[in-house]
Amino acid sequence: MTDASMDNAAAPKSGLTVVDERTRKRNAAEKRFQYYGIAAISIGLLFLLFLFGSILRSGLPAFTQTVVDVEFALTQAQIDEAESKMLKTKAYENFFIAALSEQLEERGMDVAFDAKAIERIVGKTGGTIRSHFQANPSDVGSRVSFELAASSRVDGYMNGRITRDTLVDSRFLMLTDLDLVDALEDAGIIHGAFNWNFITGTDSGVDNPGGAGLGASVIGSFFMMLVVLFLSLPIGVAASIYLEEFAPKNRWTDLIEVNISNLAAVPSIVFGILGLAVFIQFAGLPQSAPLVGGLVLTLMTLPTIIISTRASLAAVPPSIRDAALGVGASKMQSVFHHVLPLAMPGILTGTIIGLAQALGETAPLLLIGMVGFVAREYPDGFLAGFTDANSAMPAQIYTWASRADPGFYEKAWGGIIILLLFLITMNTIAVILRRRFERRW
């Protein structure tokens, strides 16, 4: 007896305190399973981090522009002399080069350069200087500071896109020019400045990435969003009220509901085809117009808005309706005077999220002609903003991404930063609205 019990105590096969082989396996499987989950979430978050990292790394340089900062004075005599020549701008350019070499000498730098090198670095400067003095005659004789934008390749060299190893000699920039750029940088003549033109400017042609700006397409997006807001909010709310409060249960209502949930899943490009065939070919509306873009995006966001509006209408408790009906309101009055105001915060949140979705949508805009159009100008006025051809932010980004010059890629990333800033702002407003006004019944 005692032997047996001692044996058992010495080598227990299983028990609550001892882990046997099978339990260990099961526990290991449990741990593994948890690690899969943690790994999955980490992968998702890593992707997010990587995405934002590459957006910021590649996009931030778009907000700076390398400028050549030279200060010099011209006397009236010098100007008269330049104006008397055949090549007037050439004469102004010579003044600029003289001032530049003087400033380099002042700082004790000795670099050889010629006019061609200057042209490759800052482009043709003569015209800018001449038109400045023609526009501001009072500046003649006093020292004027010129901030001239450097060419896109110099820009790329300054922010690391182009290195001495990757640069191939061309008529745009030679390897030897980089010595001059380095010297100018040491002298503080060439430096980075905030690129306001990128935010306020308009698109440049295909050969000038340095001068490209997003301003005009922000305006285009703004007018599109106006159309979307003023069409999809009333129509969406009206449709939701009908479906949630008034619709009888019948075939027609079922058909509408199935339709709305299917429309929410139709690929956005199909809405683009609809816009092209119905609004542009059939109804004859102008191509590339924010009005057409807005109409297409309205049809696309309507299901989103209807779904969220119906949810917030349904969240208003029936007792509110009953109370209104009880004191003699009609059904319509109970909805418009009581249910709708109580559901409004939810409706606005859904609308803002729908608008944010529409703002980032690109594919339908490709088909109605908002790409390929070079948005060189701002619209003339408020009404013209709807019908004049324009681009939109995502379409402009796509246009830049598909151009051959890699200088535009940086602009595309920069455009994405601005687009994401708009989206983050809109979503933050939506979250604040929800937090501030959300009611639990």
Next chain:
Amino acid sequence: MPFSWLVLIILAVAVVGYVLGRKRALASAGGDSRDLHSLPSYYGANVAMWAIVPTFALIVVWLLAQPIFVNSRVLDMLPDSAVAEGGSIGLVMSDVRRVADGLDQAVVQGAMTLEQAGAIQAEATDVRERLAEVGVALGSNVTPEVLGGAQRYRSLNATGSTAMSILALMIAFGGAGYAYIRSDRHFRARNVVEKGILALLMFAASVAILTTIGILFALLFNTIEFFKLYPATDFFFGTKWAPSFSGRGGASDLGVLPLLWGTFYISIIALLVAVPVGLFSAIYLSEYASPRVRGIAKPLIEILAGIPTIVYGLFALLTVGPLLVSMFGKDTVGWMSGGTAVMTAGLVMGIMLIPFVSSLSDDIINAVPQAMRDGSYGLGATQSETIRQVILPAALPGIVGAILLAASRAIGETMIVVLGAGAAARLSLNPFDAMTTITAKIVSQLTGDADFASPEALVAFALGMTLFVLTLGLNVFALYIVRKYREQYD
């Protein structure tokens, strides 16, 4: 009369009608609103409604019908000889419209008087030059036929607009007057107004149906046009996609199979990335994570869903593509020749779909009742055994539905494949080859200056129809699975 004036006048009629209608109703009750059937504002609203709604309905119908009518009349008067060699009547019509718009533009800018624009002769003046002065560029010289068509077009449009304005104003005044006369204290104004509002609400709800009808008609008509020019069997079973571009001549090969293959290949890779990652995230977040971790990680992952697809497209083109080339390019194993490939697009699309799969699965897993978990724990199962053997089987129909919805998203995705997948249509098994998809080809066939009557442009509508049917089928199938196999726990 400019269009905006017409709208303003009608709105003014409505406002005046509101005030007068309200006054008249109150006067009929001797100034005591208690004697009225409805609140005074309903009488005003009734008059305003009668002024606005029928009028705007007329204007909308008229604006839709007028271009069709004018086009057909102008087409009738254009002789066959006006169609140039190799051109089409559609091109002549667009010329006519441009000349007409140009003449209108010239009148607006004051370069011509209305009479001059009406009497201009193609033989006597160089119309093209005159229009270029006001900033309207024309592709070719204006023939007398086109100019005649343009004049006809302008006069018909002018007559149409005048007739519409007069009719609209008559209806506005008539409607307001009719409702005004009926405004007295016995009139049930509230009931009428509410009926009107209800009709408006119904109309708004029907917009969804109108949109679907619009999509179907746009796709169907053009697809039928396409199949008249190009045999349907070649489209559905052709293994070669090689459209010829206008000007180069020659017949196009427009087989959809390489595009379908590219679409499915990219979608499969995307799902291979998104489903495991999304599903495991959902399981961890709903079963293991503490509320704090869940509160942070869930919104962070859902940020991925709020990022516009153009961002993913650029990410594929400029970041992931070059990265993959440096890993699998000719410097290492030589599988990949360019940054745009099935793999690039599939990977990035997979990232985009992670939150889609995870939040849908999360909802479904949360819907499995706690009693089932407790029962499983009570029998001695570990948490992971419970998940694998109880929760996942219970949630399976919903999860399959979520995966099908994600697949439908992947098939319809445009920007990522336009930028990341390449442009070459080919049937290949190598995931590092560039391939193209239905959506990418819709974009490339419809952007640019295509002639919309050519099979090369019309094929985009047939592709759109294929895409629409595919995604709709997947969605319906997903809903069917969810409904059929859903367990009812309550």
